[in-house]
Amino acid sequence: MPRTKKDVVTEFRTAEILQAACRVFAEQGFEQATMAEIARVAGVAKGTLYLYYPSKQDMYWAALGRSLLELAAATRLQVESASTAEQKVHAFIATKLRYFEEHRDFFRIYYSEVGRALCRHGRAARQFDDLYLEQVKVLDQALQHAVRRKAIRPIRTDAAAFALLDLTRSLVTQRLRGLSRASLDEDIEFAFDLAWKGIGHR
Amino acid sequence: MPRTKKDVVTEFRTAEILQAACRVFAEQGFEQATMAEIARVAGVAKGTLYLYYPSKQDMYWAALGRSLLELAAATRLQVESASTAEQKVHAFIATKLRYFEEHRDFFRIYYSEVGRALCRHGRAARQFDDLYLEQVKVLDQALQHAVRRKAIRPIRTDAAAFALLDLTRSLVTQRLRGLSRASLDEDIEFAFDLAWKGIGHR
DNA sequence: CAGCACAATGACCAACGAGTCATTATATCG
DNA sequence: CGATATAATGACTCGTTGGTCATTGTGCTG
Numbered sequence: 001m002p003r004t005k006k007d008v009v010t011e012f013r014t015a016e017i018l019q020a021a022c023r024v025f026a027e028q029g030f031e032q033a034t035m036a037e038i039a040r041v042a043g044v045a046k047g048t049l050y051l052y053y054p055s056k057q058d059m060y061w062a063a064l065g066r067s068l069l070e071l072a073a074a075t076r077l078q079v080e081s082a083s084t085a086e087q088k089v090h091a092f093i094a095t096k097l098r099y100f101e102e103h104r105d106f107f108r109i110y111y112s113e114v115g116r117a118l119c120r121h122g123r124a125a126r127q128f129d130d131l132y133l134e135q136v137k138v139l140d141q142a143l144q145h146a147v148r149r150k151a152i153r154p155i156r157t158d159a160a161a162f163a164l165l166d167l168t169r170s171l172v173t174q175r176l177r178g179l180s181r182a183s184l185d186e187d188i189e190f191a192f193d194l195a196w197k198g199i200g201h202r
Numbered sequence: 203m204p205r206t207k208k209d210v211v212t213e214f215r216t217a218e219i220l221q222a223a224c225r226v227f228a229e230q231g232f233e234q235a236t237m238a239e240i241a242r243v244a245g246v247a248k249g250t251l252y253l254y255y256p257s258k259q260d261m262y263w264a265a266l267g268r269s270l271l272e273l274a275a276a277t278r279l280q281v282e283s284a285s286t287a288e289q290k291v292h293a294f295i296a297t298k299l300r301y302f303e304e305h306r307d308f309f310r311i312y313y314s315e316v317g318r319a320l321c322r323h324g325r326a327a328r329q330f331d332d333l334y335l336e337q338v339k340v341l342d343q344a345l346q347h348a349v350r351r352k353a354i355r356p357i358r359t360d361a362a363a364f365a366l367l368d369l370t371r372s373l374v375t376q377r378l379r380g381l382s383r384a385s386l387d388e389d390i391e392f393a394f395d396l397a398w399k400g401i402g403h404r
Numbered sequence: 405c406a407g408c409a410c411a412a413t414g415a416c417c418a419a420c421g422a423g424t425c426a427t428t429a430t431a432t433c434g
Numbered sequence: 435c436g437a438t439a440t441a442a443t444g445a446c447t448c449g450t451t452g453g454t455c456a457t458t459g460t461g462c463t464g
Contacts, residue, residue, distance in 0.1 A: 009411095029321045031233035035452060045413045047454080056452065108320045115317015118310045118378060119231045159382060159392060163372045170368035174361060176320060182358070190361060198400030211441095236421060247443040249424080258422065405464105412459070420450090429442070434435105 014052050017042045022063045026105035029112050030060055061124055064113060067106040071099050072131055076138050085146030089195060092139050093168050094188045100172045101184055107172055114169070136161045143199070153200035164195050216254050219244045224265045228307035231314050232262055263326055266315060269308040273301050274333055278340050287348030291397055294341050295370050296390045302374045303386055309374055316371070338363045345401070355402035366397050 020042035024033045035056055039046045053059040078091040100107040113128055136158070143157035171191045174180045180187055222244035226235045237258055241248045255261040280293040302309040315330055338360070345359035373393045376382045382389055 013411095027321060029318060029323075032321070032323070034450090046452090047414065048412055050453070051411070111320055112317045115314045116231055118313055118375070119229060119234070121231075121234070155396075156384070156392060159373070159376060159384075159389075160396065162376055162381065163369055163393075163396060166368050166372035166375075167365055170365045171361070173320070173368075174364055179364065180361060182361075187361075190358060191365075194357075194362065194365060194400040197402055198396040200399055215441095237423080238421075248422090249444065250442055252423065253441070256423095407464095408462085410460090410462105413455105413457080415454105415456095417452105417454075419452090422447105422449090424445105424447075425443105426445100427443080429440105431440080432438085434437090 010052075013044075013048075017044065017049060017052050018059070018063055018066075021059050022105045022109070025060060025063055026108035030056075057122075057124065060109075061127075064106075064109050064128065067103055068110070068128070068131055071096070071103075072135060074099060075135060079138055079142055085142060085149070085151040086196060088142040088146075089139075089164070089199075090188075090192050092142075092164070093191050093195065096168045097172060097184065097188050097191065101175065104176060107176065111169070111173065136165055139164060155199060160199050164199075167191060167195055212254075215246075215250075219246065219251060219254050220261070220265055220268075223261050224307045224311070227262060227265055228310035232258075259324075259326065262311075263329075266308075266311050266330065269305055270312070270330070270333055273298070273308075274337060276301060277337060281340055281344055287344060287351070287353040288398060290344040290348075291341075291366070291401075292390075292394050294344075294366070295393050295397065298370045299374060299386065299390050299393065303377070306378060309378065313371070313375065338367055341366060357401060362401055366401075369393060369397055 017038070021033075021038050024038045024041055027033075028037070033056075035046055035049055038059070039049055042049070049059070053062060075092060075095045078095045079088045082088040082091045100110075113125075114132070116125070117129060117132070139161035140158050143152065143155075143161055146152045147154050147157060168191060171180070171187050175184075175187060182190065219240070223235075223240050226240045226243055229235075230239070235258075237248055237251055240261070241251055244251070251261070255264060277294060277297045280297045281290045284290040284293045302312075315327075316334070318327070319331060319334070341363035342360050345354065345357075345363055348354045349356050349359060370393060373382070373389050377386075377389060384392065
């Protein structure tokens with residue numbers, strides 16, 4: 001029998017704390033963020049945090065992981081359900097831009113995590129990396145297929161996939177920094193246009 | 203009268219320590235790097251570091267700034283001395299890829315610093331940001347000129363410049379992570395090809 | 405309402421690391 | 435060589451912060 005009352009409250013607190021953590025990690029980065037500050041933002045005492053998450057690291061990975069998996073799943077779904085190569089590339093870019101637009105705090109954490117990929121740090125980072133490379137692979141396979149079908153010119157699809165992921169991130173960054181005055185849809189079309197002409201449609 | 207003997211030794215020590223700092227900051231990131239570790243790598247005592255740099259921050263910015271200015275200057279020179287838009291874009295990409303290939307530790311620091319651009323942190327970061335945006339501007343102006351001359355199709359040159367900078371970074375990252383088995387020149391041509399077709403030659 | 409189980413609290417602790425400075429080593433020069 | 439100035443050292447200080455836990459608060463149940 002599920003103890004509904006208790007479970008609901010617990011779930012609520014857990015989410016509430018996670019949201020506060022998201023905010024603080026996004027603003028300060030992992031190292032600069034303090035548990036005291038997260039507690040303050042969440043409106044609870046420091047000790048309470050540890051009733052829901054065993055450590056700062058765990059909290060961080062909880063904040064990052066949830067959205068990361070959601071985004072990865074959405075991207076895979078959208079890309080794989082698109083029929084043509086053109087639509088797949090478009091779906092890849094559009095899904096990510098739209099998701100990040102709606103989850104800005106997540107993007108900041110994601111962005112700073114990417115920045116640390118070149119410094120080695122603990123096992124948990126590998127999990128992030130795996131998911132990151134998996135996203136490249138999704139796009140890579142779509143491109144490989146397109147090359148075989150001669151829908152695009154023959155290029156190094158893996159390198160192109162990696163580049164397109166970074167291109168997408170680039171546009172999101174511009175938006176977040178307030179450097180883009182265009183609408184979201186315009187930015188999506190811009191990125192897609194650049195990408196599609198770049199990899200060479202026929 | 204320049205006290206040559208003393209000055210030479212001082213200069214040598216300063217450089218030696220800076221190199222060690224570069225190594226450690228590249229491997230660990232700013233936060234994780236400790237002065238003790240830098241001292242160990244440099245082969246001096248911790249206190250000695252403070253005879254040459256007043257603080258960890260200062261040391262970090264010394265390590266980052268020197269190369270950053272050098273790269274910025276080289277890029278500006280190469281881009282401005284190229285005559286056609288095509289050559290300018292090529293020069294931009296090639297200069298950066300070549301420089302980063304030769305200064306991998308610098309790239310790692312640079313890369314992680316870019317990742318923190320979305321979290322606010324002290325005045326000094328603004329200096330980095332200014333230089334970063336200045337690089338975009340160099341490319342932007344070349345693209346604007348090209349658009350006016352109808353050498354490329356009319357696009358948002360600022361967004362394209364930003365994207366090309368990120369595309370370049372993407373290729374360097376792939377090389378550093380060992381994901382590219384191509385030669386440096388091949389990667390340069392690949393990036394240029396993608397970029398040039400993307401922005402649309404005529 | 406009394407008693408109880410458990411959630412919340414925040415003072416506290418221990419570890420860590422930036423930065424200091426009294427002491428020691430080294431180089432220069434008369 | 436001895437005196438003196440300067441460079442190098444590393445044990446130490448002190449503020450910070452992740453994590454703990456004895457105490458306090460809360461709500462449920464009989």
